[in-house]
Amino acid sequence: MAQSVRGPRERMVFSAAQLIRRDGVAATGMREVAAHAGAPRGSLQHYFPGGKEQLVNEAVDWAGRYAGKRVARFLAALDEPTPGGLFAEMVRQWTDEYETAGFAGGCPVAAATVDCAESAASTRAAAAAAFAGWTGPVAAALTDMGVPEERAGSLATLMISALEGAILMARAERDVRALTTVARELGPLLDAAVSESG
Amino acid sequence: MAQSVRGPRERMVFSAAQLIRRDGVAATGMREVAAHAGAPRGSLQHYFPGGKEQLVNEAVDWAGRYAGKRVARFLAALDEPTPGGLFAEMVRQWTDEYETAGFAGGCPVAAATVDCAESAASTRAAAAAAFAGWTGPVAAALTDMGVPEERAGSLATLMISALEGAILMARAERDVRALTTVARELGPLLDAAVSESG
DNA sequence: ACCCGACTATGACAGCGGTCATAGTAGCCC
């Protein structure tokens, strides 16, 4: 995922994202984040004077940028890029994790949305930005593959919605079934959006 | 939603579901649930000797059954039932709520999954059961419409995944865009599953 | 030597969480 030893600040943001992924925002303590990052507790108020909300926002931010960057990697892994292939790759990242590391973690952006959408306006905005920073590259990739621009954005939203929902179901069921199902059913529809225009 | 004045026990379960929907599981206090239900605090340990976990599980359970029952109502509202029409109706329940009541609440099952999947085994199981009790009726409705049985389950999973994900995005963005997009893009695919077999 | 900024180290505080303990009330059956 991330490099081994960045600065303590970055490590704390990363640790926050990891813990939020697992337990949700409310159940993740500041002290716990510091401990997990191997960072001194005193650094919390130094690097994050805005308190927990700032830390959470940066973690969500980080996650959104990470997801956006991953899209480029997925594209590179496909020798014949197709929308369905990209989606399959996005799903595979999760099935791989769940099969090798267990179902401990979900999507940190989803967790932030569930826990903070109504209680912390800035975190809600950070989650929206994270979704946007993820949908954007996906939509751009689709247009590159020949999907008409006006549909690319819609399909990107559909892909991420289906993926997020399937992550939820998979985690509840402790089974990747929902993920593989969604990839299988959505693939043809996505690929059809290319040939329609070609 | 629910009748006006059921027993205090049921009211507490219902209130728990409402509060979990809004703030997540961890941020929802027992005292808060009792107050919201207009129930005495002492009744908590009387009706829910299993503590918060039991209360949360019953709330999730209730939500799952509620969602399952809604499917029948949606079908009744359609004079010509089609998969796409059913999905549009499922989505419309959320767009209606968000447009009239604001984006305060999400899906309680999603919230329970995010907050408890790793920390409370019984709640995770309750969430899985809730998803199953929701997917089942949807799949059954699809087969009734002429969708081949082996695809009905898959498509039901896809529908609920996409809906859950779109709920997340809509709440983060405070915009029903994701919901309407998903309904529009998925409708044709769902309807095609009928004509293929007919 | 002096200072200053960046960072670390603790300790305390006030609040809230779920839960336990204990006592009280209301109704009903015998």
Added chain:
DNA sequence: GGGCTACTATGACCGCTGTCATAGTCGGGT
């Protein structure tokens, strides 16, 4: 009335949370 069950009413406890306050260390500049 006695006794039983269902339910209600409080108060206390302990652990944990985020945050603040204060003091400390360390490294460079000059």
